[in-house]
Amino acid sequence: MTEPRPLRDLGDDPVWVRLRGIKKTFTVVPVLDDVDVCFRPGRITAVLGPNGAGKTTLLKMILGLVRPDEGTVTLGDVQVNGDAEYRRNIGYMPQLPRFPENLCGWELAAMLDDLRGFRSDPDESLLDAFQLRGEMGKPFRTLSGGNRQKLNAALALRYGAGVLILDEPTAGLDPVAARVLKERVRGERDRGCTVLLTSHDLGQLQALADDVVFLLDGVVRFEGEIAELLRATGQDDLEGAIAALILEGGPAGLAGGSGPAAGEGVA
């Protein structure tokens, strides 16, 4: 297997991420209930939903960090089943990174390179864009929240992966850095990357994301393009549309989650 090159064009090798019939229950509460979604290459898909809707669980399932009770997750033609090799093609930005306190950025990067067996040139352009090189020699515990998040982003994008999973990527970033990161994420999409992200900043998402997957009480209430969501709900911004979905879906969700989704989007 050849190593992925930074910002190479994925061209004929895009990776679809599909979840089929996913069910997951923590203790007794169903977190995801029969979820079928598909994330398309060359698109930025926002996974939305109120707190506790199952967003992070869904993202972690793609990484194999959470195991579904039922259903399958596939990346391209590889089914996630406990083998770790498929994760070579995933760049992951966890929410609130907690790296080992005593390691500095360079040590951390060298360690991940080593564990991945990554021998080509890693993509360090974000370090320059964030002006982070000066911070890379400092122990993680001394970094500010913003710099931790920049390091988190730089590590996720270091290996030119075909799938990006970004959990609250701009949380804690100053506007300049957030803008740099968003530009970069668009660049990744344009080269054919499959980008999944969550964020609480709906205004920002409206400008960044192409598609939306909306989760409520563990059920997918909407899947499709943002424009389509706005049309279906008769709203003119994402915030209004999501509010409409929650108001419309809330009682149904509480009553058992059998209410129809606001619009079944094309995938």
Add this chain to the structure above:
Amino acid sequence: MNRTVKVVRYEVQNVLRSKALVAYGLFFFGTTLGLIRLGGGVERALPSLANVVLLAVPLVSLLITTVFLYDGRAFTELLLSHPVARPTLFGGLYLGLALPLSAMFVLGVGVPMALFGGFGEGAASALLVVGAGALLTAVFTALGFWVAFSVGEAARGLAAALILWLAFTLVYDGVVLIASHTLAAYPLERPMLAAMVLNPVDLARVMILMAVDASALLGYTGAVFQDFFGGGWGVLTAGASLVAWVAVPYALALRRFRRMDF
């Protein structure tokens, strides 16, 4: 290089940065040195040292392991988001903790012994104390993994580790003693043997004390055991049982780890 070896290397580097581990080594260094000087020789210090080892090694191994695992959970999660398989990571984490812990113990106890000629004449007894301590480290590190991956919350996990330590070092002997008193009229040799194999601390104690020839300190289960197996066989059986005590908790913990959600 093998990926497990890589994980071991990073975990060892991380663990060795901890002051607790250095303190653990220094504790055994000081204790061994003190006992040798007070007792007037390595041979005579061994029974007292054995008692310290049997209490301190399980406690420290359990606590350091659980604290490190709970502390490092986010990092474990990060590594699992890279192409590192769970059994590989598990093996690396285990060796990365068990090796430095045993090394600190072996150095702490072994260096003063070597300084006072403990490995000259009668080296077998001294080596056995060191070996039994290292095996106990491996056992209680594995038990620590099992606790840390079975109990979700750190505070409850630490409490469980302490209870486990109390059970193996104090409660167990008390229960055996009460049982032997109550059932004094019955032949208890075989149940006693079983009782001993079911407690790694007892096993290590027998292994050490049979070798240092202090049968009076063996206690009931040990006396039966010595009678049953005699010197060499007894040590071998105790050693083999201790290895099983590493393997079983390791396997249980790995099973938990493979099924865990992060």
